[in-house]
Amino acid sequence: MTPRATSSGRVEDSTPTPSAEAAEPAAKAEQAPPAPPPFPHSVPRAAGYVAAGVLIGLTQALASGVIIGNLQFVAGEIGATQLHASLLVAAFYAPRASLSLFLIKLRTQFGLRPFAECSVAIFALASLIGLATQDLRSALLVQFLAGVASAPLTSLGFLYVLEGLAPKYKMNVGLCLVLTVMMSGTTLGRLIGPLLSDIGVDHAFAVLSLGLALICVALVMRFPLTSQPRVKVISWVDVVSYSMLAIGFGGIAVVSVSGVGYWWLEHDWLGWTLAASIGCLAIMVAIELNRDSPLLDLRWITSPPVLHFTGVLLLFRLILSEQSLGGAGLFQKMGLATSQVAPLYGLMLLSSVLGGAVCAFIIKPDREGPIHLFALVLIGMGAWMDSQSSILTRPEQMFLSQSLISFASGLFLPPALLAGLTSALKKGPNYLLSFIMIFLTTQSLGGLMGGALFNTVVSIRQKIHLGYLTDGLTITSPQVADLIGRGTAYMAVIEPDPSLRAAEALSQISQQIAVQAYVMAYDDVFAVIAGIAALMAAALTLHLIYMAVASARNKSSAPVAG
Numbered sequence: 001m002t003p004r005a006t007s008s009g010r011v012e013d014s015t016p017t018p019s020a021e022a023a024e025p026a027a028k029a030e031q032a033p034p035a036p037p038p039f040p041h042s043v044p045r046a047a048g049y050v051a052a053g054v055l056i057g058l059t060q061a062l063a064s065g066v067i068i069g070n071l072q073f074v075a076g077e078i079g080a081t082q083l084h085a086s087l088l089v090a091a092f093y094a095p096r097a098s099l100s101l102f103l104i105k106l107r108t109q110f111g112l113r114p115f116a117e118c119s120v121a122i123f124a125l126a127s128l129i130g131l132a133t134q135d136l137r138s139a140l141l142v143q144f145l146a147g148v149a150s151a152p153l154t155s156l157g158f159l160y161v162l163e164g165l166a167p168k169y170k171m172n173v174g175l176c177l178v179l180t181v182m183m184s185g186t187t188l189g190r191l192i193g194p195l196l197s198d199i200g201v202d203h204a205f206a207v208l209s210l211g212l213a214l215i216c217v218a219l220v221m222r223f224p225l226t227s228q229p230r231v232k233v234i235s236w237v238d239v240v241s242y243s244m245l246a247i248g249f250g251g252i253a254v255v256s257v258s259g260v261g262y263w264w265l266e267h268d269w270l271g272w273t274l275a276a277s278i279g280c281l282a283i284m285v286a287i288e289l290n291r292d293s294p295l296l297d298l299r300w301i302t303s304p305p306v307l308h309f310t311g312v313l314l315l316f317r318l319i320l321s322e323q324s325l326g327g328a329g330l331f332q333k334m335g336l337a338t339s340q341v342a343p344l345y346g347l348m349l350l351s352s353v354l355g356g357a358v359c360a361f362i363i364k365p366d367r368e369g370p371i372h373l374f375a376l377v378l379i380g381m382g383a384w385m386d387s388q389s390s391i392l393t394r395p396e397q398m399f400l401s402q403s404l405i406s407f408a409s410g411l412f413l414p415p416a417l418l419a420g421l422t423s424a425l426k427k428g429p430n431y432l433l434s435f436i437m438i439f440l441t442t443q444s445l446g447g448l449m450g451g452a453l454f455n456t457v458v459s460i461r462q463k464i465h466l467g468y469l470t471d472g473l474t475i476t477s478p479q480v481a482d483l484i485g486r487g488t489a490y491m492a493v494i495e496p497d498p499s500l501r502a503a504e505a506l507s508q509i510s511q512q513i514a515v516q517a518y519v520m521a522y523d524d525v526f527a528v529i530a531g532i533a534a535l536m537a538a539a540l541t542l543h544l545i546y547m548a549v550a551s552a553r554n555k556s557s558a559p560v561a562g
Contacts, residue, residue: 049164052219057157059212061185063150069190080136090257092147094250099151119152124213130206175414180356191345244284251277256448260455313442318450333518344395351403355410368415378408380533387526461521
């Protein structure tokens with residue numbers, strides 16, 4: 001085309017120009033974000049990362065689960081009473097309650113690969129030292145080292161599973177897989193405990209821990225994590241502040257584990273430990289509130305939404321103590337061996353895995369409310385069914401109720417973690433550390449405090465029921481005399497002395513009454529937990545209705561385009 005003259009004398013090019021409609025796709029193409037980089041790992045290598053993460057998480061879970069679930073066996077190995085052996089749990093959780101927080105900064109400053117290699121190596125060394133334990137003192141030292149060494153394994157399990165998954169699977173399959181594995185430690189520990197005790201190997205639990213740790217070392221060396229840039233983030237004020245936090249959380253962990261066994265008001269050291277813990281936490285708060293770059297953003301942590309989130313997680317840990325402590329404690333008081341309860345533990349483990357698998361398919365950022373509501377309903381149903389237990393109840397009668405609670409536990413935690421991570425990242429990367437502290441504290445320290453509250457209420461209610469059952473009963477009462485007569489008749493063949501037969505029969509009657517009082521106490525606590533779950537479900541239902549109504553109003557009041 002040639003230029004042409006206009007009436008005004010200007011010359012115009014008659015060549016047609018592209019229309020706005022034709023230019024718009026090109027502009028959009030130029031502004032479109034670059035395509036995401038391809039997934040860097042082959043399928044076999046990605047599977048190796050996922051397998052490494054699962055094994056690391058399982059090793060960390062069993063490190064605590066074996067001790068908690070088999071305390072009587074561990075006490076026998078070191079020649080300690082079960083009361084004294086409970087200090088092993090305190091020694092394990094005292095450093096672990098807070099150490100994961102500081103390890104995040106260590107990982108950022110010194111690099112991910114050295115962090116991973118050192119972490120599993122230290123855990124393997126702690127497991128090796130565990131083979132040399134001979135008494136309570138050495139066992140306490142080993143458990144303290146194991147608590148220190150297992151703390152980094154929590155984050156390593158997450159990192160390895162997320163490394164092996166494509167981005168679209170990280171926040172659903174990854175979260176659910178790792179959390180399911182880490183929550184199964186106590187149940188799995190109780191399930192394999194009798195098997196380890198029956199093989200006749202000294203320090204069988206330490207041998208298992210060492211074997212798993214060495215496999216983890218090999219996997220970490222074979223599958224290194226993707227390197228991240230190192231940033232100097234640790235200052236001397238961080239060290240001082242964290243030291244106060246560690247002492248405070250560690251003291252609370254010790255008091256929570258030991259308070260029921262030694263009883264809260266009967267030993268002065270419990271009170272002094274708790275007072276020192278509160279004092280250290282107060283110092284940490286004073287330091288953090290006056291820093292420009294705090295280790296923890298306490299103002300954000302104490303904001304209403306975050307306090308609400310923290311309260312929900314703590315209540316969740318409380319109602320889940322029905323399973324972690326309730327069923328196992330009830331059957332232990334009844335005198336059932338761990339091997340007799342093993343089928344129940346196996347079913348609980350299977351239900352928990354199934355719950356995590358279902359959660360991986362349905363989890364989305366906007367679905368945490370309905371998922372939590374369904375989980376609370378299941379927990380309430382299971383706890384209410386357990387509250388009908390009697391002295392004749394056996395593990396088979398709890399198959400359904402405990403399966404419901406295990407399934408609900410696999411459903412509850414991943415959506416809560418996803419919602420918290422999303423909220424923290426919206427505020428900025430600096431808030432991620434504060435959120436991780438909240439999450440880990442509610443799961444470790446909150447679990448110990450929930451267990452302490454559960455066992456305290458059981459102990460108080462057992463004494464009340466025991467008083468009711470024995471009120472008015474004397475040796476000369478017709479009911480007691482009849483029971484003593486039956487008992488002495490049964491023992492006539494093995495005990496010729498009538499007075500000893502009567503004393504033994506009376507002792508057995510006292511034990512049966514005490515067991516009956518414990519069953520009634522556990523039923524009371526199960527009913528309370530069912531009530532708490534029902535109240536939480538009702539409150540969540542009202543909240544969901546309110547949010548739905550508010551969303552509908554916002555949509556109706558929004559201006560219509562065009």
